[in-house]
Amino acid sequence: MKTTAADAFAPPTGDMSKEDFRRFGHELIDWISDYFEQIEGLPVLSQIEPGELKAQLPPSPPEKGESMAAILADVDRLIVPALTHWVHPSFFAYFATSTSAPGIFGELLAAAFDNKAMLWRTSPASTELEEVALDWLRQMMGLDAGLSGIIYDTASVSSMHAIAAAREGVELRIREEGMSGRADLPLLRVYASEQAHSSIDKGIITLGLGQRALRKIPTDSEFRMDPKALAAAIEEDKRNGIVPFCVVATVGTTSTSSIDPVPAIVEVCERHTLWLHVDTAYAGSAAVVPEFRHLVAGCERADSIVTNPHKWLFTPFDLSVLYCRHMDLLRRAFSLVPEYLRTPEQEKVRSGSDYGIQLGRRFRALKLWMIIRYFGHEGLAARIREHCRLAKLFTTWVEGSPDWELLAPVPLSLVCFRACPQVEAADEPARNLRLDVLNEAIMHGVNSTGQALLSHTKLHDKLTLRLSIGNIRTTEKHVRQVWELLNEQLKLLRSTRE
Ligand code: PLP
Numbered sequence: 125m126k127t128t129a130a131d132a133f134a135p136p137t138g139d140m141s142k143e144d145f146r147r148f149g150h151e152l153i154d155w156i157s158d159y160f161e162q163i164e165g166l167p168v169l170s171q172i173e174p175g176e177l178k179a180q181l182p183p184s185p186p187e188k189g190e191s192m193a194a195i196l197a198d199v200d201r202l203i204v205p206a207l208t209h210w211v212h213p214s215f216f217a218y219f220a221t222s223t224s225a226p227g228i229f230g231e232l233l234a235a236a237f238d239n240k241a242m243l244w245r246t247s248p249a250s251t252e253l254e255e256v257a258l259d260w261l262r263q264m265m266g267l268d269a270g271l272s273g274i275i276y277d278t279a280s281v282s283s284m285h286a287i288a289a290a291r292e293g294v295e296l297r298i299r300e301e302g303m304s305g306r307a308d309l310p311l312l313r314v315y316a317s318e319q320a321h322s323s324i325d326k327g328i329i330t331l332g333l334g335q336r337a338l339r340k341i342p343t344d345s346e347f348r349m350d351p352k353a354l355a356a357a358i359e360e361d362k363r364n365g366i367v368p369f370c371v372v373a374t375v376g377t378t379s380t381s382s383i384d385p386v387p388a389i390v391e392v393c394e395r396h397t398l399w400l401h402v403d404t405a406y407a408g409s410a411a412v413v414p415e416f417r418h419l420v421a422g423c424e425r426a427d428s429i430v431t432n433p434h435k436w437l438f439t440p441f442d443l444s445v446l447y448c449r450h451m452d453l454l455r456r457a458f459s460l461v462p463e464y465l466r467t468p469e470q471e472k473v474r475s476g477s478d479y480g481i482q483l484g485r486r487f488r489a490l491k492l493w494m495i496i497r498y499f500g501h502e503g504l505a506a507r508i509r510e511h512c513r514l515a516k517l518f519t520t521w522v523e524g525s526p527d528w529e530l531l532a533p534v535p536l537s538l539v540c541f542r543a544c545p546q547v548e549a550a551d552e553p554a555r556n557l558r559l560d561v562l563n564e565a566i567m568h569g570v571n572s573t574g575q576a577l578l579s580h581t582k583l584h585d586k587l588t589l590r591l592s593i594g595n596i597r598t599t600e601k602h603v604r605q606v607w608e609l610l611n612e613q614l615k616l617l618r619s620t621r622e
Contacts (some may be wrong), residue, residue, distance in 0.1 A: 140192070142275040143266040155196075157229070158451035160211070161595075167574025170205065177206040208487035208577070213597035214606060217579035218376070219406050220594035224438035226498035230491025231440050243465060244473035245561055247487060251474060254489035257496060258445055263269075264501050265411040265431070271447035274479050275488050278563070282446040283372070284327030284344065285458075286511070287314060288398030288410040289320050289450060290370040291426065292457040299457060303332050309489040313361050316372040317349035319342050319379060321403060324372050333410040342555040346533055347382035347583070349373060355392045370399040375419055376407025379590075380532035380540050383407070386422030391576045405444070409436035410536050420534070433492055436508060436537075436594045438499070443488045454479050460475070492586075511537040511593040514603045518591060521607055527614060531583050537593040540583060543614050558586035561618060569613035576606040 127588050132144040140148075180202055209215065209221055242248035258273030277280045291298060296309060303309060310331055313531045318340040328338045339361070341354045358368045371393050373384040386402060393400040402423050408431025410416040424428050429447045433439035448454055459478040461470065476485045496504070515537040522528045522541045532540035542563045549555035567589055581588050591606065 131193055133191050134189040144192065147286055148196070162353055163209060163212050166209055166212065168209050168215050168577040169571050169574060170208045170338040171574065172206050177202060183515060189622075190490045205455070210579070211595065211597070213595050213599065214576035215595055216593065216598075216606060217577045218590075218592065219435050220598070221435050221441070222438055222595040222597065223440035224495060224499075226494040227438060227440045230494040231461045233488040234490050237487055237490075238485045240475040241330040241487055242483045242485060243467055243475040244469060245467050247337075251476060252475070253487075253493055255474065255500065257489045257493040257620070258447075260496055261278055261412075261431075261433070261437075261445065261492070262447060262503070265408060265420065265430065266414075266417045266498075267411075267420065268449075269448060270449050271429065272449075272451045273445050273447050274451075274476065275485070275487075275492075276444050276446060276480060276482075277425070277442040278323075278434075279403065279430045279432050279444045280323035281323070281480075282324060282444045283323055283401060283403060283595060285374075285426040285450065286329055286399075286401040286430065286446055287324075287333075287370055288326050288331055288457045289448065289454040290314075290401065292451065292453045293335070294369045296327055297373070298528070310365055312337055313358075313366050313368045314372065315339050315341055315344050315357060315368065315371045317353055317374060317377070318447065319343050319347050319349075319382060320372055320374050321378050321405070324403070327580075332564045338455075343382070347377060347380045349384040349389065351385055351388035351392055354389060355395075357376040358392065358396050358398070368396060368398055370401060372401045372403055373583060374408075374429070375404040375423070376403055376536065378406070379534050379583065379588075381407060381534075382532065382539040383419055383535055386420070386426070388422075390422045390425045393561075400425070402426045402429045405430055406435050407536055408506075409433065410508055411506050412437075412501060413512075415506075416512075416536070433495075435502065436511075437495065438596050439492055439495055440509070443492060451479065481535060483491040486622075507596060508537075514593050514598065514600060515591070517540050517600065518603050518607060525527045528609075531586060531588045539591040540581070540588045541577050541591070542588055543610075545614070556586050563587045563589055566610060566613045569616065570609045573609060576602075578606070 135141060161429060226395055239247035239250050240246035244251045262273060263272060276285065291312065294312065314328055314337055316338060325335060325338055329335060339357055341349050342356060344350055354371065361368055371389060373386050373389045375383050375386065390400055404420065407419055407511055411420045427449050429442060432444045434441045434443045455478050458480050477483045515534055518539050519534045520529050522539065527543055527545050528541055529544045530541050543566055544557060544559060546559045547555055549558055564587055571577055579590050581590055593603065
């Protein structure tokens, strides 16, 4: 990082001088601006070897403070090469996400305010802005007014809290007596499809329910939960004395972005009085686009819904939202107010720490509020709509080529596909094995160019390439480039194998 300021060291006591703060602050914003301008020249995937960064850093802390100029120079020299650039427009791996300028400003201000939003009085702004921003988001997504929102860091944590609230509703005094050493406790069951995200498994493990408490329901040929199989599993469990209490449906699964049939699943839940939690971590943002709102159909009857603005709403990591219809149960599961946190207004206000395991909470609502205000509902919808258009365009190229095939429907901005050239093989499993090796080599070939990044999954036992579009900077040019890179790699690998 080029800094013009003379060596600036910390004064003997107190923080940085206001002159240095102002100067480095301006230089840092200039640096970030240059970073975005020059990012396409950087390799998307970090090119360092494991341990390389650690080996270049001193093993012990400096005795005396160092100059800000030296620290920032090391960001350039050491940190940037060790970054995988999630904000690169050709980052197509996992779920592509992105930060945005108003989001960065929101983070900067939140760091400056450094509020711990544990009680209303420790941060009225954070507490009340959170309620307002989440209600705006709820309206933009077309969700039911009976849902109240709360911000956590990640969807993993949001879902864990939802399952904890659902368990609290079972009235088995688990909060008071726990689950261990209790002969009176039946096996409690949660249901999710075999395509559900691993965070559901982890939430169940964390809550002490044990992995056997999670029953995986089969999916159909398009990777959607089979509601008939769900109903049958619940009925079988009940006959065996097991107590079902929660179903997790997914709108936008991680591997393929498949959409579980929530309207049919909610019927099953209502019939058996089970809590329905819907994981829309990725796809929920698409509901801000009016023509995609049908994707959250049935969610108006759900008990809780998680959505991640840090995935596809241009919000810097982290910010996950849990919408819940039974905030009283969430509160009952987690509220605990020791004397030192008692306040005169506590009965009249909401305090974030009553709704989760964290006491102090970051002022995350600020960045979301700024993003919604800066882009507006229309602006957010336009960007998501464009990502879906690009995914459809890429899909037409895959479908139009004899060398490639689609492996899952493309409801939004994720394309699952593979190269499928003619290969000699004794049977279908042998052919798939050869294609797995080929596709893995194509993916590593593309990724090692540094010009784009893809990730993979397995679908019906086939290695599947995933192209996810969700970065605010991604344009048609980048999607065309990665298609060319894929075809170059295929050609290269074919010629070396012939
Ligand atoms: N749920 C789904 C459907 C996801 O795709 C993911 C991550 O990709 C998660 C949950 C976990 O998200 P987080 O990293 O916010 O915990």
